[in-house]
Each structure stands twice: as C-alpha cells, then as structure tokens.
Amino acid sequence: MNRIINYLIDVIRGVLFYFSQTKLRTALTLLGITVGVSSIIAIMTVLATFEKTTDQIVSDVRTNVFYITRENPIEVSFGDNNKWARNKPKITWNEYEQLKRSLKLIENMSAVVSEEPSDRTFSVGKKEFKSRIQSFWAADGDILSLYKYDIIDGRNIQEVDINNRSRVAIVGSDIKKELFPFKNPVGETIKIDNIPFEIIALTEEKGELAGQSMDSMVGIPISTYLKYFGGNWRRADLQLVLESESIENIDDATDEAIGVFRAIRKIPPGDPNNFYIATNDQLMDTFGEFTGYLKTFVGLITGISLLVAGIGIANIMLVSLNERIKEIGIRKALGARRSDIFLQFLIEAILISLLGGIIGIFIGLSFGNVVALFLEQSPVIPIDWVFYSLQICASMGIIFGLYPAIKASKLNPIDSMRFD
Amino acid sequence: MTKSRREIIGIKSVSKIYNLGDTIVKALDNVSLSINENDYISIMGPSGSGKSTLMNIIGCLDVPTKGTYKFNNEKISDMNDNQLANIRNEKIGFVFQTFNLLPKLNSIQNVEVPLVYSSLGRAERSLKAKKALKIVGLEDRMSHKPNELSGGQRQRVAIARALVNEPSIILADEPTGNLDSKSGTEILNFFDSLHKAGNTLIIVTHEDSVAKRAKRRIEIFDGKITLDE
Numbered sequence: 001m002n003r004i005i006n007y008l009i010d011v012i013r014g015v016l017f018y019f020s021q022t023k024l025r026t027a028l029t030l031l032g033i034t035v036g037v038s039s040i041i042a043i044m045t046v047l048a049t050f051e052k053t054t055d056q057i058v059s060d061v062r063t064n065v066f067y068i069t070r071e072n073p074i075e076v077s078f079g080d081n082n083k084w085a086r087n088k089p090k091i092t093w094n095e096y097e098q099l100k101r102s103l104k105l106i107e108n109m110s111a112v113v114s115e116e117p118s119d120r121t122f123s124v125g126k127k128e129f130k131s132r133i134q135s136f137w138a139a140d141g142d143i144l145s146l147y148k149y150d151i152i153d154g155r156n157i158q159e160v161d162i163n164n165r166s167r168v169a170i171v172g173s174d175i176k177k178e179l180f181p182f183k184n185p186v187g188e189t190i191k192i193d194n195i196p197f198e199i200i201a202l203t204e205e206k207g208e209l210a211g212q213s214m215d216s217m218v219g220i221p222i223s224t225y226l227k228y229f230g231g232n233w234r235r236a237d238l239q240l241v242l243e244s245e246s247i248e249n250i251d252d253a254t255d256e257a258i259g260v261f262r263a264i265r266k267i268p269p270g271d272p273n274n275f276y277i278a279t280n281d282q283l284m285d286t287f288g289e290f291t292g293y294l295k296t297f298v299g300l301i302t303g304i305s306l307l308v309a310g311i312g313i314a315n316i317m318l319v320s321l322n323e324r325i326k327e328i329g330i331r332k333a334l335g336a337r338r339s340d341i342f343l344q345f346l347i348e349a350i351l352i353s354l355l356g357g358i359i360g361i362f363i364g365l366s367f368g369n370v371v372a373l374f375l376e377q378s379p380v381i382p383i384d385w386v387f388y389s390l391q392i393c394a395s396m397g398i399i400f401g402l403y404p405a406i407k408a409s410k411l412n413p414i415d416s417m418r419f420d
Numbered sequence: 421m422t423k424s425r426r427e428i429i430g431i432k433s434v435s436k437i438y439n440l441g442d443t444i445v446k447a448l449d450n451v452s453l454s455i456n457e458n459d460y461i462s463i464m465g466p467s468g469s470g471k472s473t474l475m476n477i478i479g480c481l482d483v484p485t486k487g488t489y490k491f492n493n494e495k496i497s498d499m500n501d502n503q504l505a506n507i508r509n510e511k512i513g514f515v516f517q518t519f520n521l522l523p524k525l526n527s528i529q530n531v532e533v534p535l536v537y538s539s540l541g542r543a544e545r546s547l548k549a550k551k552a553l554k555i556v557g558l559e560d561r562m563s564h565k566p567n568e569l570s571g572g573q574r575q576r577v578a579i580a581r582a583l584v585n586e587p588s589i590i591l592a593d594e595p596t597g598n599l600d601s602k603s604g605t606e607i608l609n610f611f612d613s614l615h616k617a618g619n620t621l622i623i624v625t626h627e628d629s630v631a632k633r634a635k636r637r638i639e640i641f642d643g644k645i646t647l648d649e
C-alpha cells in the first residue's frame with residue numbers, strides 16, 4: 001500500500017514537473033476547463049443566493065398567511081402562462097365580501113391591490129420622490145400586521161377611512177428620509193399624482209430585501225384607491241391576503257377557503273380552480289421548480305462546454321504525445337513498463353482537468369459571490385456543486401486521457417527513441 | 421584457463437532485415453553469438469556494419485527478424501512486456517551511442533530515471549544517482565540540463581545512468597567517443613574494475629586501445645561476424 005502511494009506521489013511529482021516545464025501549453029489546456037467549471041459554479045452560487053433570499057422573504061412574512069390571486073405571481077412573472085391567466089376571472093369585491101362572511105378559520109383577511117413598483121409621482125410641495133416607489137398598495141383591513149410593518153408614529157387605516165374613501169396615507173421611512181428630512185411626516189400632506197393625501201402614519205424601517213428597499217412604500221385605503229386611481233369597482237383585480245388562526249391549521253384554512261371560493265364561483269366538482277391559492281410553501285415550491293429548470297439548463301450548457309474542453313484535453317495530450325515519443329522510448333529503454341507510461345499520461349490528464357476545475361471553482365465562487373454581495377447576502381458556497389465539478393473534472397481527465405495514455409503505453413522503445 | 425562460465429546471452433542465426441520498399445537492408449545477417457557471465461567483449465567494425473543493431477537486440481530494445489535470442493536461457497520472444505521492462509531496468513545498463521538523455525531533466529534527474537522504475541525511495545534514489553555521477557566525475561554538474569553540458573559531459577551522464585542501477589551487464593555503444601584521453605581512461609579503468617567485480621561488459625568501439633582492454637574481440641562487417649577471439 002505504502003509503495004503504491006509512494007509510486008503515485010512520484011508519478012504526480014513527475015507530471016507537475018512536466019507542467020512547470022511547459023507552462024504555456026498547460027495554461028491553455030486549463031483554460032477550457034476553467035471556463036466551463038467557473039460558469040457552472042458562478043451560476044450555482046447565484047442560485048444558492050437567490051434561494052437564501054427567498055427563504056428570508058418567506059420567513060419574513062408570517063407563515064400562517066396565504067394568498068388568493070387570479071394567477072400564480074411567479075409563473076406570470078416568468079412569462080409562460082400569461083395567456084391562460086388572462087382567461088381567469090378577476091377576483092371581485094363582491095367575492096371578497098362573500099368570502100369574508102363565510103370563512104370560519106380565518107382570523108384576519110385583507111383585499112389588496114398593489115403597484116410594485118409604482119409609476120405615479122409622489123410629491124410634497126414642489127419636491128418629488130426621485131426614484132420609483134417600490135410598493136404602492138391599497139388595502140382593506142389590517143394589512144400592516146399581515147406584512148409585519150410596525151407603526152412608529154400615527155394610526156392605522158380604519159373602518160371609517162374605508163367607508164369614507166378618505167384621502168389618508170401610510171408612508172415608509174424612505175419617504176420620510178427624502179421628503180421630510182427634518183420633520184415628522186405624520187399630519188403633513190403628500191400628493192400622489194397631484195391628489196393630496198394626509199399622512200396618518202410612519203412605519204418603522206425594515207431595511208432591504210433582495211436588493212430592494214422595503215421602506216420605499218406608500219399605502220392607502222382600498223376604497224380610496226379604486227375611487228381615484230382604479231376606475232370601476234367591478235374591474236378591480238383584487239389579491240386576497242388571509243391569515244389562519246395558527247400555523248397548525250393553515251392547511252384546514254386553505255381547504256376551507258378553496259371550498260368556499262369554488263362554491264361562490266359555482267365551479268362544478270372535478271373542474272380545476274379558476275383562481276390561484278398560494279401558501280408560502282407553494283411559493284417556495286414554484287421557485288424551487290424554476291431554479292430546478294434553470295439548473296438543468298445550466299447543467300446542459302456546461303456539459304457541452306466541458307465536452308468541448310475535454311476534446312481539447314485529448315487533443316493536446318495527443319499533440320504532446322507526438323512531441324514526447326522520444327521521451328517515452330527512452331523511458332521504456334530504461335525500464336518503464338507499459339503501466340508506468342499509461343499512468344503517467346492518465347494522471348497528467350486527470351491532474352490538468354482537476355487543476356482547471358479547482359481554478360474554475362475559485363473564479364466561479366468569486367463571481368457568484370459578487371452577485372451575492374449586491375443582493376446584500378453573506379457569501380455562499382454551493383458545496384454540492386463544488387464536489388460535482390471535481391468529480392466531473394476527474395472523470396473527464398480519465399475519459400479523455402485514456403486514449404492518449406493507451407497509445408503512449410503501446411509504443412515500442414527502439415522506434416520511439418529514433419523518432420524525431 | 422578460467423573456469424567454465426554460465427551462458428547469459430545466446431544468439432542463434434539472428435538476422436535483422438529492414439525492408440525499405442525498393443531496397444532490403446540486412447543490418448544483421450545470420451549472426452550467432454554466445455556470451456558468458458563476466459565476459460569482457462569489444463565489438464569493432466566500420467560504420468553501418470550493424471554494431472548498434474546487435475547491441476539493441478542484446479539489450480532487449482529491438483527484436484530480430486529471424487533467429488532466436490535467449491537471455492539467461494529464456495527466449496525473449498516468449499517474454500511479456502513487463503518481463504522485458506524488468507530486464508532492461510535491472511539486468512542491463514545501456515550507454516546509447518546518441519546518449520538519449522531527457523532534455524527537460526537535469527543530470528541527477530536523468531540518472532535517477534532507471535531508479536524511478538525500480539521502486540526505490542526518493543532519498544535512496546538521489547543518493548545512488550549522486551554516487552554514479554561522482555564515478556564519472558560530474559559531481560559539480562548535478563543540476564545542469566543536457567543543453568548546458570558539453571558533449572563529453574553528456575556522455576558521462578549517460579554512462580552514470582547506465583551504471584546507477586548496478587546492472588550485471590553493461591552494454592556501451594562507443595562510450596568514450598566524445599571523451600578526451602584522460603577522462604576516457606578513467607571511465608575505462610572503472611569498466612575494468614566492474615569486470616573484476618564479476619560484471620559482463622560489451623563495448624562497441626573504434627579505438628584499438630579500448631579493444632585491447634577487453635578479453636574478447638568481435639569484428640563485424642556487413643552484418644556478419646568476421647572475427648571472434
């Protein structure tokens with residue numbers, strides 16, 4: 001055993017020595033693998049970052065909360081089901097009120113319309129909020145507690161605001177910072193598309209999530225929104241946010257909501273839902289599905305690029321074989337066995353692809369984590385993919401080194417020594 | 421008379437024929453030769469007469485077109501690749517006419533090559549290689565690469581490499597061709613001492629002074645042995 005290890009160390013040292021004597025060729029061979037591996041690692045790092053970010057989003061929103069919407073927000077934003085979604089009926093105010101009356105397992109429920117981000121202008125006097133407001137929402141009920149915003153000054157939107165369609169607004173801390181740098185905004189006036197609203201509350205700073213400020217936020221009563229910005233009540237496309245009594249009975253609560261909503265819409269048994277119900281778990285699943293596709297796609301692309309790199313290895317190994325026929329002849333004349341030459345060439349191929357892989361992993365991790373930095377995430381290392389990459393590289397070295405190695409080992413000493 | 425010694429090399433009716441399309445070259449033509457343990461042989465002959473061809477066959481680097489070659493009473497043609505590699509590695513030290521050093525390796529690394537294939541530890545290897553280089557007087561050129569050495573120095577590295585594994589048979593193809601008479605004499609003195617220690621030596625040479633040291637003289641002409649005494 002010890003002898004074998006010593007022998008392998010010898011072979012590896014010999015190969016490393018050979019690399020050091022042919023730096024340029026070694027570097028060129030490394031390049032192909034390095035590019036392939038670094039791209040796979042970079043993308044996997046970014047995906048891991050995204051997964052972490054969504055985990056945070058989901059754990060940030062209370063987990064006994066679920067949503068009823070016309071369409072799956074994630075699928076829509078990735079584009080493929082748009083047409084299908086458009087054929088589904090909008091969720092109306094009437095349906096919302098019927099649901100609210102019938103649901104027994106729901107503690108807290110809100111109807112929301114939101115513009116994320118909003119293209120409206122938000123101004124105080126002549127001063128305008130410079131960037132776009134990330135979240136302009138209008139709601140009924142206690143949406144602040146559902147979304148976990150705390151009021152630091154002022155009061156929440158109340159029943160009376162909804163009924164009177166009052167022009168009142170809750171603002172996030174970004175609005176205070178930019179438009180009321182030296183003043184308490186509560187009691188002041190903010191104009192939304194030039195319509196004046198009285199600010200009734202300021203929420204506590206929540207910071208950033210996935211690179212976006214959670215405090216670039218303005219909220220108003222839903223009735224007011226529909227009157228001033230939304231046009232017809234009947235055309236409003238509501239999103240419903242529901243909260244079950246506890247995390248334990250969220251499944252019962254969603255079942256109840258589905259049953260009641262199907263009854264309201266008179267959907268015959270056996271027909272699919274013409275609305276989308278999303279728990280946080282489902283949101284995660286959808287995201288997971290999406291990243292799954294992306295991973296397969298990336299895997300395919302890198303697979304192809306690694307194949308090309310592998311053929312490059314085989315090619316360079318064959319070229320170097322031709323240049324080294326004399327060397328092989330001399331070594332055989334001095335007592336090298338077939339297996340010695342075979343191993344020398346095979347290990348050379350494996351080492352070079354592993355080396356390329358390791359460099360690629362470092363480059364990929366750096367690139368990927370620069371993205372993580374932008375998303376304000378702590379660094380991530382997709383350990384599983386690091387191992388896969390190393391495995392792929394090692395097997396590539398074996399596969400593409402095999403033919404040159406066999407060819408080298410079969411050379412006859414005297415003819416190869418004469419080769420020039 | 422010396423006591424009868426064991427035959428270690430038995431060549432019977434060996435020919436080496438190169439077929440070059442329009443011409444046929446008989447580098448060796450029906451050669452028979454028996455070499456015993458502790459023989460000290462010089463081989464002489466004009467250029468192109470087949471000396472190197474014969475040495476390559478004796479050294480198990482090349483195979484005859486016709487005839488049989490027995491090494492230690494075993495037919496070479498019956499041996500597999502690993503057995504031949506072992507003979508080349510352990511039994512025979514070959515000094516090539518054209519040196520055949522590895523250009524990327526320095527002197528000591530070149531001398532170590534046969535030891536690499538004989539499962540020796542690293543420390544032991546470099547110790548033996550240094551010893552061999554000292555014998556040929558190159559202890560001050562250990563880390564020079566072949567292109568940083570003179571022709572004679574390269575030849576001495578090649579000799580050190582042939583000696584390093586302490587083989588019982590030394591095949592030297594014009595080992596002193598590039599050496600001045602002083603270092604040539606040193607090498608030949610060392611060969612003499614190897615012979616006294618019981619080794620078998622076969623030396624190709626053009627110089628009478630070299631041939632005179634040998635106990636047996638073979639002459640080759642046109643692929644045939646013309647003298648063996």
Ligand SMILES: Nc1ncnc2c1ncn2[C@@H]1O[C@H](COP(=O)(O)OP(=O)(O)OP(=O)(O)O)[C@@H](O)[C@H]1O
Binds near residue numbers: 446467
């Ligand atoms: N691979 C080969 N193909 C064709 N002919 C060859 C080959 N190798 C050797 N020969 C021929 O065989 C003959 C013997 O060659 P060899 O090298 O044995 O000569 P030599 O006696 O060693 O000569 P020198 O003293 O010049 O080294 C030569 O005529 C040479 O041309």
Ligand SMILES: [Mg+2]
Binds near residue numbers: 593
């Ligand atoms: Mg010759």
